[in-house]
Every structure is written in C-alpha cells, then in structure tokens.
Amino acid sequence: MRLAAVADIHLKTEDHEKNVRAFTAVNELADALVIAGDFTNHGLPEEMRACLAVLEQVHIPIIGVLGNHDHESGHQDELAGLLRVAGVHLLDGHCFEVNGVGFAGTKGFCGGFSPYELMPFGEGGIKNFVEIAEREAIKLDFGLEQLKTPIKVAIMHYAPIKETVVGEPEPIFPFLGSSRLQRALDKHKPAMAVHGHAHHGTFAGESKGGVRVHNVALPILRERGEEHPFTLFTL
Ligand SMILES: [Fe+2]
Numbered sequence: 001m002r003l004a005a006v007a008d009i010h011l012k013t014e015d016h017e018k019n020v021r022a023f024t025a026v027n028e029l030a031d032a033l034v035i036a037g038d039f040t041n042h043g044l045p046e047e048m049r050a051c052l053a054v055l056e057q058v059h060i061p062i063i064g065v066l067g068n069h070d071h072e073s074g075h076q077d078e079l080a081g082l083l084r085v086a087g088v089h090l091l092d093g094h095c096f097e098v099n100g101v102g103f104a105g106t107k108g109f110c111g112g113f114s115p116y117e118l119m120p121f122g123e124g125g126i127k128n129f130v131e132i133a134e135r136e137a138i139k140l141d142f143g144l145e146q147l148k149t150p151i152k153v154a155i156m157h158y159a160p161i162k163e164t165v166v167g168e169p170e171p172i173f174p175f176l177g178s179s180r181l182q183r184a185l186d187k188h189k190p191a192m193a194v195h196g197h198a199h200h201g202t203f204a205g206e207s208k209g210g211v212r213v214h215n216v217a218l219p220i221l222r223e224r225g226e227e228h229p230f231t232l233f234t235l
C-alpha cells in the first residue's frame with residue numbers, strides 16, 4: 001500500500017484553490033491518506049467546512065484523528081460529526097481496515113516522556129490530567145488490539161516518543177506528547193506510527209520496542225522539501 005500522511009494542516013481558508021490543487025495530487029500517488037490532527041486553527045465548524053471543501057477532491061480513503069486545535073473552541077464533537085458525514089474515517093479509539101492494512105488511532109495527550117513523565121500523585125488536578133493521558137493510551141491499545149491485519153498503522157496527534165519532538169524548545173517537551181502512548185505501540189508492534197503536533201520536531205524516530213515513528217507535521221514536511229502537502233510511505 002502507498003500511504004500518504006500529514007498532520008497539522010491548520011488549513012487557511014484564503015488558499016482554497018491552491019489547497020485543492022495540492023491535495024488532488026494524492027489521488028494518483030497514494031491508496032489512502034492519513035491526517036493526524038489539527039485540521040483547523042481554532043476548532044471552528046466553518047474552518048472544518050472549508051477544510052472538507054478541499055478534502056472532497058480526495059477520492060482515496062482518508063483516515064484521521066483530531067488534534068488539540070480542533071478542540072480549541074469546544075466544538076470537537078461537531079467537527080468530528082462533519083468529518084464522519086464527509087466520509088473521513090475518524091479514529092478515537094476505533095480502528096479501520098483498507099487493502100489489508102489496519103489503522104488504529106486516537107488524539108493522544110501530553111504528560112511527558114519516560115523517565116520524566118508526570119505521575120498521578122498529589123492534587124486532584126494532577127490526577128485528572130494524568131488520567132486523560134492514560135485514557136488516550138488505553139484507546140490506542142484497544143484500537144490496535146482489535147486489528148487482525150498483518151500490517152498495522154497507529155495514528156496519534158501527540159507524540160509517543162521524545163525523539164520526534166526534538167527541535168522544539170526542550171522545556172515544552174512534556175506538552176508535546178506522552179510515553180504512555182509508546183507503551184501501547186510497543187505492546188502491539190504496528191509497522192509504523194505517525195503523529196504531528198510538534199511542528200518543529202524531527203521526522204523519524206523509533207520507540208523503545210523498535211516501532212518506527214514519524215512526525216508528519218506539515219511544517220516538517222515542507223522543511224524536508226516535500227513537493228506535496230503530504231509524505232508517502234510504502235507498506
Ligand atoms: Fe498543530
């Protein structure tokens with residue numbers, strides 16, 4: 001399978017024609033397109049509608065997760081509904097299979113990377129925060145568990161490992177991802193994991209258990225000189 005992937009489109013509505021041209025190319029180049037969150041800037045339904053007006057030109061299956069920006073205005077359920085009605089396979093602990101390749105995904109959350117991840121100790125606020133991160137990892141674990149395909153791909157918005165956020169200021173690393181997601185990857189050993197969120201991170205890394213991880217945030221792809229607003233993998 002030829003898989004196209006991108007995250008952090010943060011689609012600008014004024015560039016509609018340019019965006020349509022850029023995304024239409026994916027129909028010829030790939031069998032499926034992964035969008036790993038941050039479709040919008042402020043999580044507004046009109047932003048998502050503009051985004052879908054571009055994505056309706058894509059005729060291959062689109063599989064995605066929401067990002068933190070898609071949650072910004074509290075309309076994440078409406079945004080998720082818009083994506084699903086448009087035919088996007090939005091994963092939030094779910095899975096999806098196409099051409100023998102299985103996809104499991106969730107947004108993920110922050111909390112930091114082993115051995116310095118935040119622990120659920122002390123105030124209720126800290127415990128709630130860590131619980132959100134743990135729940136996201138459980139959702140990824142559950143999604144991967146359901147897949148019976150020989151090839152599996154994990155999709156997250158937040159990073160599961162530190163290596164692919166390197167390039168961002170070090171003090172913000174704990175806000176960019178969580179090792180709890182890595183543990184789900186290492187349990188199920190998908191062929192590949194993709195994420196975004198760390199716009200100035202690093203394209204390639206590997207989990208402790210040897211799972212290949214790619215940060216496909218659009219600014220990183222641009223920096224790498226990608227011709228299109230996505231990168232291509234062969235599975
Ligand atoms: Fe982003």
Ligand SMILES: [Fe+2]
Pocket residue numbers: 038067068069157196197198
């Ligand atoms: Fe983000």
